[in-house]
Amino acid sequence: MVILFVLLTLAVLVTTNWYLYRRLFRDTTRAPGPVRRAGAVLIAGGWLLTVTAIVAERAGAPFWLQRVLAWPGFLWMALSIYLLLAVVAGEAVRPLLRRFLERRAGAETAVRRAEPVPAGGAPIPPGPEHDSEPEPTPEPEPAPEAAATPAALPSRRLFVSRVVGGAAAAVALGTVGYGTYGVLNGPTVKRVTVPLAKLPRAAHGYRIAVVSDIHLGPVLGRGFAQKVVDTINGTQPDLIAIVGDLVDGSVKDLGPAAAPLAQLRARHGSFFVTGNHEYFSGAEQWVDEVRRLGLRPLENARTELAHFDLAGVNDVAGESEGQGPDFVKALGDRDPARACVLLAHQPVQIHDAVEHGVDLQLSGHTHGGQLWPGNFIASAANPTLAGLESYGDTQLYVSRGAGAWGPPTRVGAESDITVIELASKL
Numbered sequence: 001m002v003i004l005f006v007l008l009t010l011a012v013l014v015t016t017n018w019y020l021y022r023r024l025f026r027d028t029t030r031a032p033g034p035v036r037r038a039g040a041v042l043i044a045g046g047w048l049l050t051v052t053a054i055v056a057e058r059a060g061a062p063f064w065l066q067r068v069l070a071w072p073g074f075l076w077m078a079l080s081i082y083l084l085l086a087v088v089a090g091e092a093v094r095p096l097l098r099r100f101l102e103r104r105a106g107a108e109t110a111v112r113r114a115e116p117v118p119a120g121g122a123p124i125p126p127g128p129e130h131d132s133e134p135e136p137t138p139e140p141e142p143a144p145e146a147a148a149t150p151a152a153l154p155s156r157r158l159f160v161s162r163v164v165g166g167a168a169a170a171v172a173l174g175t176v177g178y179g180t181y182g183v184l185n186g187p188t189v190k191r192v193t194v195p196l197a198k199l200p201r202a203a204h205g206y207r208i209a210v211v212s213d214i215h216l217g218p219v220l221g222r223g224f225a226q227k228v229v230d231t232i233n234g235t236q237p238d239l240i241a242i243v244g245d246l247v248d249g250s251v252k253d254l255g256p257a258a259a260p261l262a263q264l265r266a267r268h269g270s271f272f273v274t275g276n277h278e279y280f281s282g283a284e285q286w287v288d289e290v291r292r293l294g295l296r297p298l299e300n301a302r303t304e305l306a307h308f309d310l311a312g313v314n315d316v317a318g319e320s321e322g323q324g325p326d327f328v329k330a331l332g333d334r335d336p337a338r339a340c341v342l343l344a345h346q347p348v349q350i351h352d353a354v355e356h357g358v359d360l361q362l363s364g365h366t367h368g369g370q371l372w373p374g375n376f377i378a379s380a381a382n383p384t385l386a387g388l389e390s391y392g393d394t395q396l397y398v399s400r401g402a403g404a405w406g407p408p409t410r411v412g413a414e415s416d417i418t419v420i421e422l423a424s425k426l
Contacts, residue, residue, distance in 0.1 A: 013047065016084055017043050017044070017047065017080075019084075019087070020043055020080070020083055020084060020087060021039055021040060021043050023087045023090070023161070023164075023165055023168075024039060024083070024087065024165045024168070024169065025038075025039030025040070026039075027157075027158075027161040027165070028158070028161045028162045028165045028166075030158065043080075046072075046073075046076035046079075046080065047076065047080070049069060049072050049073035049076060050073040050074065050076050050077045050080075051073075052069055052073060053066070053069040053070050053072075053073030053074055053218075054073070054406075056069050057070070057217070057218065057248060057249070058280065060250065063218070063249070063253040066217075066218040066249070066253075067218040067219075069218075070217070070218035070219045071218075071219060074219060074406045074407040074408065075176065075180070075407055075408075075409070077406055077407050078176045078179070078180075078371060078406075078407035078409040079172055079173070079176050081371060082171070082172035082175045082176055082411075083168060083169065083172040085172075085373075086167070086168035086169075086171045086172050087164075087165070087168045089168075090164040090165070090167065090168050093164055093167075094160055094161075094164055097160050097163065097164070098156065098157075098160050101156055101159070101160070102156075105156075175411055176407075176409055176411075178411075179371075179409040179410050179411040180407070180408055180409045182410055182414060182415065183220075183403065183404050183408045183409060183410050183415055184224070184408060186224070186227035186228070186231060186402075186415075187211075187227075187228065187231060187401075187402040187403075187415040187416050187417045188414060188415070188416050188417075189231060189234075189235060189416070189417055189418075189419060190416045190417070190418045190419070191418070191419045191421065192387075192388055192397065192418055192419070192420055192421070193420075193421045193423050194360055194388065194395060194397065194420055194421070194422055194423065195422075195423040195424070195425050196308070196339045196359045196360060196395075196422055196423070196424070196425070197339075197359070197393075197425050198308075198337065198338060198339035198359060199307065199308060199339045199359075199422055199423070199424040199425070199426070200307050200339075200424060200426060201424045201426050202306075202307055203306070203307035203308065203339075203422060203424060204422070204423055204424040205421060205422070205423070206238050206239075206307070206421070206422040207235070207236075207237045207238045207239070207419050207420070207421050207422075208237060208238065208239045208240075208241055208341070208362070208419070208420040208422070209232045209235050209237035209239070209240045209241065209266065209417060209418070209419050209420075210241050210243060210362050210364075210397070210399050210417070210418045210419075210420055211228060211232060211240070211241070211242055211243070211399065211401075211402050211417045211418075212242070212243040212244055212245060212275070212345070212363070212364020212365070212399045212401045212402070213244070213245040213275070213364045213365065213367055213399070213400075213401025213402060213403055213404075213405070214228055214242075214245065214246050214247075214401070214402045214403045215245055215246075215247070215248050215277065215401075215403035215404060215405050216246060216247045216248065216249070216254050216257045216258055216403070217247065217248030217249050217254065218248070218249070219408045220257075220403050220404070220408060221254075221257045222256055222257040222259065222260065224403065225257055225258060225259075225260045225261065226260045228260075228402050228403075228417070229260045229261060229263050229264055231417055232264060232417055233263070233264065233265050235417070235419045237266045237267075237419060238266060238267045238268050239266050239267070239268045239269065239270075239271070239305075239310070240264055240266045240269070240270035240271065241270075241271050241343050241362055242270065242271070242272045242273070242290075242295065243273055243275070243343050243344070243345055243362055243363055243364045243399070244273055244274055244275020244276070244277075244278065244315055244345030244346075244364055244365065245275035245276065245277040245278070245345065245364060245365065245401070245405075246258070246272070246275070246277075246278065246286065246290070247277065247278065247281050247286060248277055248280070248281060248405065249281055250281060250282050250285070251282060251285045251286060251288075251289045254281075255289060258289065258290075258293065259293070261290065261293045261294075261295060262293040262294050264294070264295070268305060269295075269296055270294065270295045270296065271295065271296050271297075271298055271303075271310065271312060271343060272287075272290045272295045272296065272297045272298070272312075273297070273298050273299075273312040273313065273314065273315070273343045273344065273345060274286075274287070274297075274299075274314050274315045274317075274318060274323075274345065275315050275317075275345040275346075275364065275365065276315050276316070276317035276345065276346070276365070277405070278315070278317075279315065279317040279318055279320070279321060279323075280317075283318065283321070283323065287299065297312075298310070298311065298312025298313075298330075298343060299312070299314055299323075300312070300313050300314055300325065300326040300327075300329045300330045301329070301330055302330050302331065302334060304338075307339070308338055308339035308340060308341060308359075308422075309334055309335075309338050309339070309340040309341070310340075310341050310343070311330045311331055311334075311340060311341070311342045311343070311358075312330065312342070312343040312344070313325035313326065313327060313330050313342065313343075313344050313349065313352075314326070315344075315345040315346060316346060316348070316349065325344070325349060325352070327352045327353070327355075327356050328356075330342075331356040331357075331358070332356075336357050339359045339360075340357065340358050340359050340360075341358075341359065341360045341361075341362065342358045342360070342361045342362070343361075343362050344361055344362070344363055345363060345364060345365050346363060346365045346382075347361075347363045347365060347366065347382045347383050347384050347396060347398050348382060348383060349361070349363070350363075350383055350384075350391055350394065350396045351383075351391075353391075353394055353396075354391050354392055354393075354394045357393075357394075358394050359393070359394065359395065360394070360395045360396075360397065360420075360422075361394065361395070361396045361397070362397055362399075362420070363384075363396065363397070363398045363399070364398065364399045364400075364401050365382070365398075365401075366378045366382050366384075366385050366386060366398055366400070366401075367400060367401045367404065367405065367410075367413060368385060368386040368400030368401070368410075368412075368413030368414075369385065369412065369413045370404060370405070370409075370410055370411075370413050371407070371409065371410070371411050371412075371413075372411045372412030372413070374413075375412060375413060382398070383396070384396050384398045385398065386398050386399070386400045386413070397418070397420060399416060399417075399418050400413050400414065400415060400416050401415060401416070402415050402416070402417055403415065
């Protein structure tokens with residue numbers, strides 16, 4: 001199955017990239033030459049950088065090499081997606097543009113034929129002085145096939161290909177540029193009120209700053225972490241919850257990038273649970289590191305705050321290392337009369353949360369799809385893509401995340417930090 005998947009992926013990549021090369025370079029040039037060669041190198045080299053960047057990150061290559069490869073490799077991944085979408089959309093424009101040009105050429109030909117031409121070959125200027133002159137003998141009309149010579153058709157086709165290809169490239173570059181600027185500029189703050197039936201009146205208005213999927217790594221580093229910390233602190237929360245996928249790399253490489261987390265400030269502290277990417281990056285070492293920075297990891301554990309219980313479970317990816325989620329350990333002996341807020345990275349963990357009587361689960365993982373139309377794939381794989389939904393008596397809030405995995409780019413899924421304001425019904 002693995003071999004079949006790899007072969008299928010390669011077939012899709014080869015086919016789509018040949019299509020891009022054909023539409024953007026072969027169809028927009030008259031003959032083989034440097035432009036076509038440059039296009040082939042650009043497309044093949046871009047994907048070679050992308051694959052190499054992913055492999056380097058997963059294999060733990062020297063961090064300097066990861067950083068060199070990550071920017072061009074991951075940005076090409078995003079750019080190629082939107083080049084493909086724009087070129088496919090351009091297929092609908094091609095026949096319309098061709099028809100327009102044909103009609104325009106036909107109208108111009110008809111106008112030229114209607115103009116009176118004297119024997120000398122110059123059109124007779126309009127005016128009263130020519131009214132009495134005899135009309136010149138009209139020249140014979142050209143044969144119908146001469147109206148559009150074989151040499152004219154390739155020129156029209158070439159013009160259409162250049163217009164559509166140029167527009168597709170401009171749209172793709174603009175989309176990726178704007179989406180990248182949005183990520184690098186830092187996440188926005190969302191505010192959501194969540195009523196909890198068991199929350200005492202004294203806790204009404206309690207604020208939890210939820211941040212997920214920061215993805216510190218070869219692209220997003222210390223400067224980005226500082227923006228996230230400053231944004232969280234600016235909301236003046238009562239409690240901070242980091243719900244997984246903090247990093248993409250080892251403590252050795254990314255410890256300095258994560259250092260600003262020590263500046264997080266909240267009245268009742270900062271808490272952390274693992275995401276699937278922590279288990280690609282040395283989860284145990286990162287748990288120790290965030291503890292050193294002043295955060296409190298909740299590894300299948302619970303703490304009783306003044307007005308509600310706060311629990312956290314490991315990500316399901318930890319099962320491969322014997323460190324998977326344990327809801328019984330985290331929630332089994334709690335007082336069911338107290339409200340309970342659960343930190344769990346993946347939305348799919350909501351079903352276990354419902355069984356254990358959790359009032360509110362806070363998650364991330366989906367990125368809101370990150371790159372449209374990836375939201376359709378993410379929606380199919382997760383019970384909730386983003387936002388607040390109810391599952392019986394349990395509510396689930398899914399953050400779109402603060403950072404980005406792979407391309408530092410978001411399209412149709414703006415990054416965010418959410419301030420959850422708890423509301424009492426009592």
